[in-house]
Amino acid sequence: MRKPIIAGNWKMNKTAEEAKTLIDMLKDKINTDKVEVVVCPTFTSLTTVVKELEGSNIGVGAQNMHWADCGAYTGEISAQMLLEAGAKYVIIGHSERREYFNETDETVNNKLIKAIAEGLVPIVCVGESLEQREADIQEKVVTEQVVAAFKNVEAKDAQNTVVAYEPIWAIGTGKTATSQQAEEVCGWVRETIEKLYDAETAQKARIQYGGSVNASNVDELMGMENIDGALVGGASLKEDFVSIVNFGS
Numbered sequence: 163m164r165k166p167i168i169a170g171n172w173k174m175n176k177t178a179e180e181a182k183t184l185i186d187m188l189k190d191k192i193n194t195d196k197v198e199v200v201v202c203p204t205f206t207s208l209t210t211v212v213k214e215l216e217g218s219n220i221g222v223g224a225q226n227m228h229w230a231d232c233g234a235y236t237g238e239i240s241a242q243m244l245l246e247a248g249a250k251y252v253i254i255g256h257s258e259r260r261e262y263f264n265e266t267d268e269t270v271n272n273k274l275i276k277a278i279a280e281g282l283v284p285i286v287c288v289g290e291s292l293e294q295r296e297a298d299i300q301e302k303v304v305t306e307q308v309v310a311a312f313k314n315v316e317a318k319d320a321q322n323t324v325v326a327y328e329p330i331w332a333i334g335t336g337k338t339a340t341s342q343q344a345e346e347v348c349g350w351v352r353e354t355i356e357k358l359y360d361a362e363t364a365q366k367a368r369i370q371y372g373g374s375v376n377a378s379n380v381d382e383l384m385g386m387e388n389i390d391g392a393l394v395g396g397a398s399l400k401e402d403f404v405s406i407v408n409f410g411s
């Protein structure tokens with residue numbers, strides 16, 4: 163049985179002081195007995211959030227990383243720097259990085275391999291655009307993204323990798339995919355992992371849905387066979403996140 167994992171992607175929000183206030187408001191209300199919970203602040207707030215969550219079971223992640231150990235990559239951050247700051251998870255290939263910062267399937271693969279090598283838990287994002295959904299090629303798009311992301315990744319490492327299916331047309335729009343749409347694509351993701359590796363790997367890998375998840379739709383989404391969690395944006399910046407991670411209660 164896969165343990166559900168719900169992560170909050172804060173994106174470019176919350177100064178370190180604001181992050182402390184949010185964590186102080188959330189941490190004692192979140193139940194981690196049945197759900198693995200992760201918060202992903204900006205890098206500048208990482209150490210503050212890690213300190214505020216000391217003694218809790220809530221994990222801390224980063225929103226991105228570079229695959230190099232060091233070098234002339236202005237503005238980038240290495241896996242070692244994330245680990246030093248206390249991150250245990252890292253989001254890779256978010257659609258906003260693919261759109262605004264030229265993230266490609268190749269860079270996503272480079273980052274996934276490096277995250278695994280350094281012992282970070284990767285959350286790899288895939289998902290189609292509105293145009294691709296309207297053209298009904300979402301299965302092709304997502305399948306290709308998954309295949310490219312896992313190139314040269316061993317089965318044991320794929321089993322510990324989280325894949326987040328985030329239809330771009332549902333991100334930040336309030337237009338959530340229906341549970342049936344989300345389940346269909348997450349099922350394709352799992353089938354693709356099985357074809358790449360084996361049934362055991364496909365069953366152990368966890369798949370999140372992301373895209374306007376909120377307290378009113380999380381229960382139905384989490385009831386889907388191939389949805390093991392959620393990657394939450396806007397709703398993770400407020401008390402709604404408590405209702406989301408405590409889903410079903």
Ligand SMILES: O=C[C@H](O)COP(=O)(O)O
Pocket residue numbers: 171256328332333334335336372373374375393394395396397
């Ligand atoms: O990483 C989170 C996703 O981009 C979803 O964001 P959202 O919940 O604001 O739609």
